[in-house]
Amino acid sequence: MIDYWPLLGIALVVIGFALRFNPLLVVAVAAVVTGLLGRMPFLKVIATLGHGFNENRYVTIVWIILPVVGLLERYGLQERARTLIAGIRGATAGRLLIVYLGLRQIISALGLTTVAGHPQTVRPLVAPMAVAAAEKQHGELDEATAERVKAMAAATDNVGLFFGEDIFLAIASILLIQGSLASFGIQLTPFQLSVWAIPSAICAFLIHGTRLLLLDRRLGQRK
Amino acid sequence: MINLHWLYIVSGVIFAGFALGSARDETNPKRWGNAAFWLLLAVSLWFGDFFGDIGNGVLVLALAGIAGMQLIGRGSKQSTTPEEREKSSDRHGNRLFIPALIIPFTAFVGTLLFNYTAAKGTGLIDPKSVTLVLFGAGVLIALAVEYWWLRPPVLSAIDEGSRLMNSVGWAAVLPQMLAALGVIFATAGVGTTIGAIVGSIIPQGSIFLAVLLYAFGMVVFTMIMGNAFAAFPVMAAAIGVPILIHQDGGNPAVIGAVGMLSGFCGTLMTPMAANFNIVPAALLELKNQNGVIRAQVATAIPLLIANLLILYVAGFHL
Numbered sequence: 001m002i003d004y005w006p007l008l009g010i011a012l013v014v015i016g017f018a019l020r021f022n023p024l025l026v027v028a029v030a031a032v033v034t035g036l037l038g039r040m041p042f043l044k045v046i047a048t049l050g051h052g053f054n055e056n057r058y059v060t061i062v063w064i065i066l067p068v069v070g071l072l073e074r075y076g077l078q079e080r081a082r083t084l085i086a087g088i089r090g091a092t093a094g095r096l097l098i099v100y101l102g103l104r105q106i107i108s109a110l111g112l113t114t115v116a117g118h119p120q121t122v123r124p125l126v127a128p129m130a131v132a133a134a135e136k137q138h139g140e141l142d143e144a145t146a147e148r149v150k151a152m153a154a155a156t157d158n159v160g161l162f163f164g165e166d167i168f169l170a171i172a173s174i175l176l177i178q179g180s181l182a183s184f185g186i187q188l189t190p191f192q193l194s195v196w197a198i199p200s201a202i203c204a205f206l207i208h209g210t211r212l213l214l215l216d217r218r219l220g221q222r223k
Numbered sequence: 224m225i226n227l228h229w230l231y232i233v234s235g236v237i238f239a240g241f242a243l244g245s246a247r248d249e250t251n252p253k254r255w256g257n258a259a260f261w262l263l264l265a266v267s268l269w270f271g272d273f274f275g276d277i278g279n280g281v282l283v284l285a286l287a288g289i290a291g292m293q294l295i296g297r298g299s300k301q302s303t304t305p306e307e308r309e310k311s312s313d314r315h316g317n318r319l320f321i322p323a324l325i326i327p328f329t330a331f332v333g334t335l336l337f338n339y340t341a342a343k344g345t346g347l348i349d350p351k352s353v354t355l356v357l358f359g360a361g362v363l364i365a366l367a368v369e370y371w372w373l374r375p376p377v378l379s380a381i382d383e384g385s386r387l388m389n390s391v392g393w394a395a396v397l398p399q400m401l402a403a404l405g406v407i408f409a410t411a412g413v414g415t416t417i418g419a420i421v422g423s424i425i426p427q428g429s430i431f432l433a434v435l436l437y438a439f440g441m442v443v444f445t446m447i448m449g450n451a452f453a454a455f456p457v458m459a460a461a462i463g464v465p466i467l468i469h470q471d472g473g474n475p476a477v478i479g480a481v482g483m484l485s486g487f488c489g490t491l492m493t494p495m496a497a498n499f500n501i502v503p504a505a506l507l508e509l510k511n512q513n514g515v516i517r518a519q520v521a522t523a524i525p526l527l528i529a530n531l532l533i534l535y536v537a538g539f540h541l
Contacts, residue, residue: 060398147511
């Protein structure tokens with residue numbers, strides 16, 4: 001007999017997000033409800049939540065970069081990024097993001113996943129550069145187009161990270177696959193696994209790269 | 224040995240700085256809510272290991288309460304005008320990129336140097352968190368260079384940092400909160416339940432349909448949990464190992480690696496993967512909270528189909 005009750009917590013998250021309640025509140029409530037439905041005593045639920053939160057503090061420390069970035073913005077970093085791109089002949093938003101996609105995949109494949117990222121590189125450098133290049137192609141951008149270009153900059157960082165990191169041998173997800181399969185008596189080396197991340201990485205570059213070229217084409221047309 | 228705890232202490236100082244900077248911003252009508260929120264995080268970074276699990280749980284509920292009661296706002300304080308920024312940008316030129324590049328450079332070169340020289344044997348840095356520790360060191364070096372070179376007002380790093388931090392707001396903590404939710408889901412047996420449901424609808428006799436269900440299950444479960452790590456052990460136990468590997472004789476390396484990557488396609492499409500999808504929307508000040516996800520769907524779906532084909536062809540026919 002399958003116990004379906006804990007799944008109600010998932011439903012709560014979906015409904016709470018859809019109704020646009022504050023996501024932090026939705027997640028906290030869903031956590032407590034799921035725990036209670038999973039027949040955990042109330043204090044145990046609170047303790048598990050607190051333990052999980054405390055163990056994952058490293059997720060939040062990336063924000064310590066913001067004073068560095070904010071201070072540079074005060075002295076014109078974003079303006080500088082725009083000027084730099086405006087001075088490069090043939091620079092387009094799509095081409096710029098294709099270069100970034102490739103770099104992000106290669107650096108992630110070397111295991112250096114936290115070297116770049118949304119606070120580290122996208123907000124201070126990649127997004128303003130992409131917007132500047134788009135303005136060069138298109139003239140002044142309406143709000144929807146500017147949003148689209150910025151969103152593509154963030155998307156490119158994600159695709160590059162996800163479909164680069166698994167080529168590195170010692171990345172968490174490869175070790176997790178190895179460990180999970182080993183518990184069923186299937187012994188694999190990290191190398192055997194990470195080799196099979198390469199075809200998907202190439203597909204990711206081709207698919208997302210094509211979309212970036214299409215973005216260029218659309219930016220060129222709407223002039 | 225320098226490990227994550229050192230980094231937590233430094234980070235706590237910077238978060239306390241965000242609290243101070245928020246409190247100083249009179250243009251934000253909810254500045255005390257912001258200050259309390261960031262101060263709680265600073266306290267968590269400093270003292271989280273001394274509170275005990277229940278104490279941390281109460282702290283989590285307090286954070287959720289502040290955010291849920293809409294006590295966090297944004298100011299409109301401008302430190303320099305766009306004209307001043309243009310002028311400063313012209314004056315300082317491309318050297319402005321240097322402090323921004325110090326951080327990735329320190330993390331990148333530092334990690335390589337540490338791992339491939341005698342430094343690894345000295346035990347100076349905890350090998351498990353080398354890149355993160357060097358990232359923290361890079362932040363401190365970059366700040367020092369900025370103060371030495373640009374001579375900004377003393378508290379400006381705090382003010383500028385909290386300006387950006389408050390533009391992200393509560394979303395900054397969502398990834399950590401979702402990680403805690405994942406722990407609850409695991410303890411309450413959500414994974415087992417989903418595995419049992421998927422396991423009960425396995426199609427017999429068609430390798431392709433089994434591959435489809437495996438990849439699709441990875442995507443859906445990843446979208447629910449917000450990351451593929453939670454989904455993989457469940458889907459491997461339900462379909463990957465018993466059906467694809469043992470019954471149908473698939474290549475385990477392909478089933479494992481490409482199964483995980485199919486899950487990553489799901490990560491591109493879910494708000495539950497907050498640090499990749501919701502946080503950047505806030506950080507780039509997009510109007511649409513789901514703008515990044517919308518930009519990713521048209522990559523994720525063809526890429527999922529590509530992964531399906533790789534699974535099917537390389538897993539069973541090579």
